[in-house]
Amino acid sequence: MIKVSILGTGNVATHLFKAFSKSDEIEIIQVIGRNKKALLAFAPENKTTSDFSDLKESDVYIIALSDNYIKTVSEQLTIENKLIVHTSGSTPMNELSHHQRHGVFYPLQTFSKSNELDFKKVPICLEAKSKEDLALLKNLANLVSENVYEIHTEQRKSLHLAAVFVNNFTNHLYHLGSEICEENNVPFQILSPLIQETARKIETLSPYEAQTGPARRNDSNTITNQLEQIKKPELKAVYELLSKSIQATYGKEL
Amino acid sequence: MIKVSILGTGNVATHLFKAFSKSDEIEIIQVIGRNKKALLAFAPENKTTSDFSDLKESDVYIIALSDNYIKTVSEQLTIENKLIVHTSGSTPMNELSHHQRHGVFYPLQTFSKSNELDFKKVPICLEAKSKEDLALLKNLANLVSENVYEIHTEQRKSLHLAAVFVNNFTNHLYHLGSEICEENNVPFQILSPLIQETARKIETLSPYEAQTGPARRNDSNTITNQLEQIKKPELKAVYELLSKSIQATYGKEL
Numbered sequence: 001m002i003k004v005s006i007l008g009t010g011n012v013a014t015h016l017f018k019a020f021s022k023s024d025e026i027e028i029i030q031v032i033g034r035n036k037k038a039l040l041a042f043a044p045e046n047k048t049t050s051d052f053s054d055l056k057e058s059d060v061y062i063i064a065l066s067d068n069y070i071k072t073v074s075e076q077l078t079i080e081n082k083l084i085v086h087t088s089g090s091t092p093m094n095e096l097s098h099h100q101r102h103g104v105f106y107p108l109q110t111f112s113k114s115n116e117l118d119f120k121k122v123p124i125c126l127e128a129k130s131k132e133d134l135a136l137l138k139n140l141a142n143l144v145s146e147n148v149y150e151i152h153t154e155q156r157k158s159l160h161l162a163a164v165f166v167n168n169f170t171n172h173l174y175h176l177g178s179e180i181c182e183e184n185n186v187p188f189q190i191l192s193p194l195i196q197e198t199a200r201k202i203e204t205l206s207p208y209e210a211q212t213g214p215a216r217r218n219d220s221n222t223i224t225n226q227l228e229q230i231k232k233p234e235l236k237a238v239y240e241l242l243s244k245s246i247q248a249t250y251g252k253e254l
Numbered sequence: 255m256i257k258v259s260i261l262g263t264g265n266v267a268t269h270l271f272k273a274f275s276k277s278d279e280i281e282i283i284q285v286i287g288r289n290k291k292a293l294l295a296f297a298p299e300n301k302t303t304s305d306f307s308d309l310k311e312s313d314v315y316i317i318a319l320s321d322n323y324i325k326t327v328s329e330q331l332t333i334e335n336k337l338i339v340h341t342s343g344s345t346p347m348n349e350l351s352h353h354q355r356h357g358v359f360y361p362l363q364t365f366s367k368s369n370e371l372d373f374k375k376v377p378i379c380l381e382a383k384s385k386e387d388l389a390l391l392k393n394l395a396n397l398v399s400e401n402v403y404e405i406h407t408e409q410r411k412s413l414h415l416a417a418v419f420v421n422n423f424t425n426h427l428y429h430l431g432s433e434i435c436e437e438n439n440v441p442f443q444i445l446s447p448l449i450q451e452t453a454r455k456i457e458t459l460s461p462y463e464a465q466t467g468p469a470r471r472n473d474s475n476t477i478t479n480q481l482e483q484i485k486k487p488e489l490k491a492v493y494e495l496l497s498k499s500i501q502a503t504y505g506k507e508l
Contacts, residue, residue: 067473067475067476068475090476090479090480108444108445108447108448109447109448109451110448110451110452110455110466112455112459112464112466117451121447122447123444123447123448125444147444147447149444151440154438155438155439155440157483158434158435158437158438158440158483159435159438159440159444159445160480161434161480161483161484162430162431162432162434162435162440162442162445163431163445163448164467164468164480164493165427165428165430165431165434165492165493166427166428166431166445166448166449166452167448167449167452167466167467168465168466168467168468168469168470168500169427169492169496169500170424170427170428170449170452171452171455171456171461171464171465171466172461172465172496172499172500172503173419173420173423173424173427174419174420174424174456174461174464175460175461175462175465175503176416176419176499177416177417177419177420177461178416178460178461178462180412180415180416180419181412181413181416183412184408184409184412184413185409186405186409186412186413186416188416188460190362190377190379190401190403190405190413191362191413191416191417191420192456192457193362193363193375193376193377193401194362194363194364194377194417194420194421195420195421195424195453195456196453196454196457197363197364197371198364198420198421198424198425198453199449199450199452199453199454200450200453201364201366201425202425202428202446202449203446203450205366206429206432206442207425207426207428207429207431207432208429208432210366210425210428211422211425211426211429212364212366212421212422212425213418213421213422214418214422215422216422219321221322222321222344225344226344226414226415226418229411229412229415230415234499234502237495238419238423238495238496238499239418239419241491241492241495242423242426242492245426245430245488245492246422246423246426248488249426249429
């Protein structure tokens, strides 16, 4: 039985809580958060507290808070000789070096509280100061996910950067596409199968191989026509830069 | 029984041929293409030809060729009083006005010959010069897809532009993400669940609501750090422009 406490009540804390609750080999000791209203979602009530100095004994304390609070909160924790980890992609492990036993438990996924997802598929990237604690984190992670990786701070930083490209920026392209549809009274939903297939394709092809479209085939006619079609300067700038970037990627082939 | 002839042997022609072949109510009369080797994939052999003047009688002739060839090939066709359509997102319907009966049969999906896909889910965007021919195209499209739309030339043009953003540009962001992973010896596959979830999310949330990340929450600290992390100027430019574009999208809220 692994005893776990969660600090935080946001999206990551919520999904960790749900995933841990499903395992018979994990005992959630406490959920700790300042926001009393948010704590109500984490039943039973006697296992939640807003008092960060009132921590019960666990094997692992998981700080699932915004990057800005990780260091401050970790330094407030008065527990000793226990493993403290954070869940952040962009925060170095040594932000927790105030505590002798520290590490990282980073679930690489986009979470929203309302969205149900299969946690077994969520990649969990682990790092720990000591081998023993890495083993403990692996045991814990393997109980909730099939995709567990050992990833050190520098690699995690680059994964987090890559995630900004494939998740945040991609979602913004969906938004720009939906704006174009709206302006022309076309339902954005028509594009949904295309969006799903674009994502599905790279499970069997590399994105390099999967690339199609006017910029890929150097079709300057279509590029010129589409640039004329776009009225907003900001949208034109995105179209131009990404087309150039695609052309540069494949230009080496010419 | 609807009689159909396909002009072309590329990705779109291949997927249409497969989808039409599955229906008992569609008879494929002929596949016409210059490339004799490519024609071999379209059995039986006696139904294929490389002679564009040797067309047998069909109800609908589908020109599934590159945009550049649509007009020229359609003007070479000597058939009369038959419906001629193209399959292009960016070509106006009236490129076929050489023929009295003309229209568009645009399947909005990314096709590669090797990739199996469920054609029933592919949105088909229809347009026709006459009501009767629109009805004929609807009958045909409904036999192979559950997502049939009537979309006029201007709307189709904007859909095609939006598709470039959500498909071509999105795939390029996947590629940029994979480059970042490669440079740092992290397997790109770790990001696959995130990519799939990003696409899946917008089936229940608008992309506007689904947006997360440093630019969305105006986290200038992380943005500065990530910009420092990126070495290639071209990659930096993409990061900067898309971050600004996200900030501008949500800036109105402040």
